[in-house]
Amino acid sequence: MASNPLTFRPHLRDAQIKRENTKLEGLGMIRKPIVSAANSNTRILSGSRNLVGDANRVAQPLEQPNCRISMNIGLNSTRMREVMVERLKEQGITNSKVLDAMLSVPRHAFVDQGLASRAYDDAALPIGYKQTISQPYIVARMVSLALEGATNNRVLEVGAGCGYQTAVLAELYNEVYAIERIKGLYDLGYENLSHMPNTSHIHLIYGDGLKGLPDVAPFDAIVIPAAGLDIPQTLLEQLVIGGRLIVPLGDVRQYLVMFERVSEQRWERTELEQTRFVPLLPGIQS
Ligand code: SAH
Numbered sequence: 242m243a244s245n246p247l248t249f250r251p252h253l254r255d256a257q258i259k260r261e262n263t264k265l266e267g268l269g270m271i272r273k274p275i276v277s278a279a280n281s282n283t284r285i286l287s288g289s290r291n292l293v294g295d296a297n298r299v300a301q302p303l304e305q306p307n308c309r310i311s312m313n314i315g316l317n318s319t320r321m322r323e324v325m326v327e328r329l330k331e332q333g334i335t336n337s338k339v340l341d342a343m344l345s346v347p348r349h350a351f352v353d354q355g356l357a358s359r360a361y362d363d364a365a366l367p368i369g370y371k372q373t374i375s376q377p378y379i380v381a382r383m384v385s386l387a388l389e390g391a392t393n394n395r396v397l398e399v400g401a402g403c404g405y406q407t408a409v410l411a412e413l414y415n416e417v418y419a420i421e422r423i424k425g426l427y428d429l430g431y432e433n434l435s436h437m438p439n440t441s442h443i444h445l446i447y448g449d450g451l452k453g454l455p456d457v458a459p460f461d462a463i464v465i466p467a468a469g470l471d472i473p474q475t476l477l478e479q480l481v482i483g484g485r486l487i488v489p490l491g492d493v494r495q496y497l498v499m500f501e502r503v504s505e506q507r508w509e510r511t512e513l514e515q516t517r518f519v520p521l522l523p524g525i526q527s
Contacts, residue, residue, distance in 0.1 A: 318349055321361040328363060329381050336385040342412035343381055348374070351405040351433050368403040370423050370526075372519050375466050379497075379516065380406050383487045386499055386513075387462035388413060391483025397460045399450030399476075400467040400521070404430030407445070408437055410464070417443045418457055420450035423526045451523055453479040460484060468495045469521035477508050489516040 326344050334340060349360035351374055356366050365373040375383075384406070387396065394415050401407050401419035407430065410417045421427040427447040434440055446454070451473050453463070458479035465472075465488035472488055480486055480502040489495045497513040 318347055318361075322348070325361045325363075325377055329378060332378050334378070334381045334385060336381075336388060338413055339381050339385045339388060339409075342384070342409045343377065345412060346405065346408045346437075348377065348405055350436060351403045351408070368426065368429065370426055372402055372423065372426060374403050374405050375518075379466070380409055383464050383466065383497070384409055384413065386487045386497075387464050387485055390462055390485035390501065392461045392481060395457075395460050397450075397454060397457075397463045397479070399453075399463065399465040401430045401445060402426055402466070404433040404445070406464070406466060407443060408434060411437075411439060411443050414461075415442060418446065418454055418460070419443065420446045420448050420454070422447075422449055422522065422524065447525065449524055451476065451521070455479060462486070463488075465489075465521060466518060467521035468516070468518035472498075472500065477502065480508075488521070489518045 322344050325348075326340050329340060329343060349357040352360050352366050352368065359366060361377070363376060363378060365376045368374050393413065396410050396414040396417055398407055398410060398417070398419040401421040403426065404419070407417060407419040410419070419430070421430055424447060427445065431445055434443060434445065444457075450465070451469075453473075453476045455475070459481040460479055461481055461484045463476060463480060463484075463486040465486070468489040468491065470490065470492060472486065472490065477486060477500055480500075482502050482504060484502050486500040486502075488498055488500075490498045495516045495518060497516050499511045499513060500508045501511070503509050
């Protein structure tokens with residue numbers, strides 16, 4: 242199925258860039274031992290019911306998603322982000338560039354007004370269509386892993402959702418490509434990002450991210466905030482050598498997995514903490 246990439250610029254919203262038709266191929270990767278247990282869209286800590294409970298704290302999906310900037314949280318939001326960043330440090334996020342990016346992107350502007358007061362909680366929140374904005378910790382964790390690869394120029398995000406992580410990536414990369422498969426969420430992400438400064442280097446695309454963007458590749462990093470069972474070879478081949486793909490994988494139990502391309506034909510797989518993400522699905526939803 243062809244995707245329909247759109248450069249993210251309001252006046253170019255309907256400008257079609259290119260179609261691409263890469264075939265999907267499964268890849269049998271060798272599992273490495275788990276390095277540590279724990280995280281997600283919400284994070285899972287073994288032995289901690291509180292944090293497992295994050296998923297339970299997620300309110301019901303919204304029928305009519307509305308992610309406009311909440312006015313009544315505006316005055317406090319800088320302070321709330323500072324508190325969030327302090328918490329991220331306590332949770333082990335050390336990359337100062339990532340912490341700065343998390344400090345500058347207003348997460349409350351990406352959730353429904355009714356949830357804005359919870360925007361800086363350590364929780365995933367519903368964004369409609371049975372999808373969630375990822376927990377701040379897991380955004381920071383995935384972006385840190387991506388950024389600590391060899392080079393940091395161009396990134397691909399598969400699963401733009403409401404656009405929050407896209408905005409964080411835009412603070413850190415010169416070129417950001419973000420794909421969303423659900424049209425309503427693509428529209429929502431587009432609307433949310435259009436209120437942000439610093440967006441001329443974001444390319445928001447409505448399409449199936451499992452195909453990647455072979456015409457744009459290679460990417461220094463590919464970040465996938467949705468859980469699959471395996472990752473298509475075509476995506477791994479869209480990494481530069483030294484580049485990293487970060488994705489949660491698994492069914493009943495999901496683990497964050499990092500694939501690092503170490504040569505033309507070799508990818509090193511590292512399995513990290515346990516996570517809980519919404520599913521990575523093929524095709525598009527209109
Ligand atoms: N980064 C987002 C997280 C959204 S949840 C945020 O901060 O809000 C994950 C998203 O991945 C969902 O919106 C879901 O529709 C999308 N998704 C799942 N499979 C996909 C695919 N094959 N291509 C593109 N998007 C996909």
